[in-house]
Amino acid sequence: QSTSESESRTLYQRLGGLMPISVVVSDLIDVLVTDPEINRNPAVDAARKRVPAPYLKFQVTAQVCQVTGGPCKYTGRSMKEAHAHLNITEDEWQRMITLLKQVLAKHKVPAQESRELLDIVNSTKPDIVTRP
Numbered sequence: 001q002s003t004s005e006s007e008s009r010t011l012y013q014r015l016g017g018l019m020p021i022s023v024v025v026s027d028l029i030d031v032l033v034t035d036p037e038i039n040r041n042p043a044v045d046a047a048r049k050r051v052p053a054p055y056l057k058f059q060v061t062a063q064v065c066q067v068t069g070g071p072c073k074y075t076g077r078s079m080k081e082a083h084a085h086l087n088i089t090e091d092e093w094q095r096m097i098t099l100l101k102q103v104l105a106k107h108k109v110p111a112q113e114s115r116e117l118l119d120i121v122n123s124t125k126p127d128i129v130t131r132p
C-alpha cells in the first residue's frame with residue numbers, strides 16, 4: 001500500500017475499527033473507575049458509583065468512533081455538561097492521561113495513532129478540567 005493511500009485512511013480505520021476501539025475504551029474505564037488517585041475526588045467517586053461502567057464504555061466508544069471518522073453517532077451530553085459537576089483538577093487530568101497511555105501501550109496502538117488519539121482527547125481538556 002502506498003503512503004498516500006495509508007494517509008487517506010481515517011484514524012478510525014487505522015485503529016482497526018470498533019472492535020479494538022471498544023476494547024481500549026473498556027480497559028481505560030476499568031482502570032479509571034478503580035483508580036485511587038481519581039477517586040480521591042469525592043464528586044467523581046460518587047458519580048462512578050451511580051453511573052454504570054458499561055454505560056460509560058458505550059458512550060465513550062460511540063464518541064471515539066465518531067470523532068475518529070467512524071460510522072457511529074454520539075448521542076450523549078457535551079463534555080462540558082457531562083463533567084461540570086465533577087470538579088476535575090489538572091492533576092486528575094494528568095493521571096487519566098497516564099492511564100490512557102498505559103492502556104494504549106498494553107494494546108500496542110502504534111505511535112502515530114496514539115498521538116492523534118491523545119490530541120483529540122487533549123482538545124476536550126478545557127471543557128473537562130474546571131479546577132487548577
Ligand code: HEM
Binds near residue numbers: 048124
Ligand atoms: C480525568 C478525566 C475524566 C474523569 C475523571 C471523567 C469522569 C466521568 C464521570 C464520573 C462521568 C459520569 C458523570 C455523570 O453522569 O454524573 C463521565 C461521563 C462521560 N465522560 Fe468522562 N471523565 C474524564 C474525562 C473524559 C474524557 C477525556 C472523555 C472523552 C474525550 C470523556 C467522556 C465522557 C462521556 C462520553 C461521558 C458520558 C456523557 C453522558 O452521559 O452523556 N470523559 N466522565
